[in-house]
Amino acid sequence: MLYFVPTPIGNLADMTYRGVDVLKAVSLILCEDTRVSGKLLKHYDIETPMRAYHQHNEHQITKSIEDKLKNGEDIAVISDAGTPLISDPGFLLARKCAELKLSVTCLPGPTAFVPALVCSGLPTDKFVFEGFLPPKKGRQKRLQFLNNETRTMVFYESPHKLIKTLNDFKTTFGKDRPISLSREISKMFEEIRHGTVEDILEYYAERKPKGEFVITVKGLD
Template sequence: MTVELRGGLYIVATPIGNMKDLSIRAIEILENVFFIACEDTRVTGKLLFRYNVKTPMKAYHEHSTERVKNEILEAISENKAVAIVSDAGTPAISDPGYKLIKLCIEKNYYISAIPGANAAITGLVLSGIPTNRFVFFGFLNSKKIQKSNELAGLVDIPLTLIFYESPKRLVDTLQTMIKLLGNRPAAITRELTKRHEQVRRGSLKELFHYYQKVPAPKGELVLIVGGMEKKINVVDDNLDQIIIKRLKDKSLRDTSIEISDETGITKKIVYARALKLSKPKN
């Protein structure tokens, strides 16, 4: 279908494994832009062939020259519609596309996002680890010292942590996490949306011992790690008073949820403390 598009940059999410996940709107945009800026024309070419999209492609990735970037910006300045896609998932997420987006914003060009698949969010919802608050970190530094420094900065964050990792670095990363973060709940996902999709859940130590014994998994991985659980000091009168006050007109469940949301302390810990305080003293 021919659709007249406003000149600007269209950020189009593509499938992360299953080609059927490309949205109808994404197909429409890809069919009607002037050209498609993509990481690898061979990868995107397979997707376009699947949906009979004939739009020209232009390679744009982290190693692209200034000339390529300027050609894209020049086309947009001439009121042409240009799409940007990554090999898989949403452009600009752990992807050089954000640099082009930033330039378009600086030049006040029109920008629109066509949402779709994203490995980090897909892995998170499959993990079974809290999804209400999370931090997406992307890839940790491949060098051991820098990786340790990055993880050290995440120790006190009471939020679920999401990382991308390569198979060859997985065991080393898990070992470093155990040392710096402690033995937290975690999940590792691979081959998301594909026939052999896999989600392995357990503690960091359990996952470390498992992957230490088996061949390195194939494909990029999403690693989800539970946030720091703040421990309640049982003699913290101020916190106890807050719990006692809430229990006067709220249930144990509602009290635990409210205080957890306000403090970052897990509901499980708050509930256990509230339960103890709610029992009559002998």
């Protein structure tokens, strides 16, 4: 069995009992960064061996993982934080398991965009998760495509690119488009801010963005 196991996005107490049990029971844990995941495993007294599995090596090692699964091993995939495959590695392995009809399951657990969407005050009945916008090539084309999107849109962004993205939103969606910013979800300095694109730009004109952001944007009326 291949297990995709969500890990805390901030507060270590968000790890589920089942998630801990699975990580203790499998023969191998695939993770983005063994140093980051090592802290989580140490906290929960998990001694299972780890192996780095990330965007720079997943093409090279997927075949070896596939062979282990065929031989009856149970393997878990985790990311540095949150649910694997949601703006994190794991898709190639999931696709290969589906093609080969190998057993796969994903445990429920932390994902940053869900609490951000719930707390945004924007419609949650229909939404589209965009994750990170393309850094350069295809960025403007994607934004223009989304200009007519009527569903609530959810984006991820890093602190050093936040202002650029907000300015792109201002150009594409207009300065009065309602948005919500959530940062450091579940951590000590969690903050959720509501307003228009212009409001949020003015707020960060006087403050340096810190932490990882989830930006929720109201769809076109």
